[in-house]
Amino acid sequence: MSTELLVEPEIEQRIKTLAAESGDGKETGGILLGHGPSNDGLIRVTNAGDAGPNAKRRRNFFLRDLQHAKQLAVAAWEDSRAIWVGEWHTHLSGDPRPSSSDLATYARLLLAADLDFESFVSIIATPDPEHEWGQPQLTPWLLSVAEIAGRTENAAALEKGRTP
Numbered sequence: 771m772s773t774e775l776l777v778e779p780e781i782e783q784r785i786k787t788l789a790a791e792s793g794d795g796k797e798t799g800g801i802l803l804g805h806g807p808s809n810d811g812l813i814r815v816t817n818a819g820d821a822g823p824n825a826k827r828r829r830n831f832f833l834r835d836l837q838h839a840k841q842l843a844v845a846a847w848e849d850s851r852a853i854w855v856g857e858w859h860t861h862l863s864g865d866p867r868p869s870s871s872d873l874a875t876y877a878r879l880l881l882a883a884d885l886d887f888e889s890f891v892s893i894i895a896t897p898d899p900e901h902e903w904g905q906p907q908l909t910p911w912l913l914s915v916a917e918i919a920g921r922t923e924n925a926a927a928l929e930k931g932r933t934p
């Protein structure tokens with residue numbers, strides 16, 4: 771069964787607004803919260819977090835503020851039983867594909883037994899060719915371990931990650 775992704779329009783707008791922070795020349799991002807996969811394979815993204823005060827933002831790098839992300843996840847769970855489904859971040863280069871280090875990060879999360887991810891949602895925000903961060907473009911990705919292994923040259927190294 772294939773998994774499908776639905777991002778609520780107001781969440782898309784929120785991510786675009788938050789992504790505009792990259793107008794300062796540094797990546798930004800945050801966690802994605804939502805529901806699923808449901809029995810018919812749908813993941814719904816219903817909330818997007820901001821970077822948080824202690825996020826590490828560089829030109830080619832973003833590391834979320836873990837404490838901030840945890841607080842958002844707890845609040846979303848209490849509010850609507852929404853769970854952590856993925857993350858969004860910006861690419862200043864304009865390349866909307868997850869980088870090899872992005873894929874390695876996602877593979878680690880997917881393989882972490884205690885997190886229980888079947889699929890990981892990644893939304894990459896890139897500057898519009900004309901309007902730059904005034905109108906960021908969003909590219910959603912739905913990644914599984916098999917997907918990532920197919921995208922990664924070093925698939926064997928990922929398989930090793932399964933062994934505790």
Ligand SMILES: [Zn+2]
Pocket residue numbers: 859860861868869872
């Ligand atoms: Zn990236």
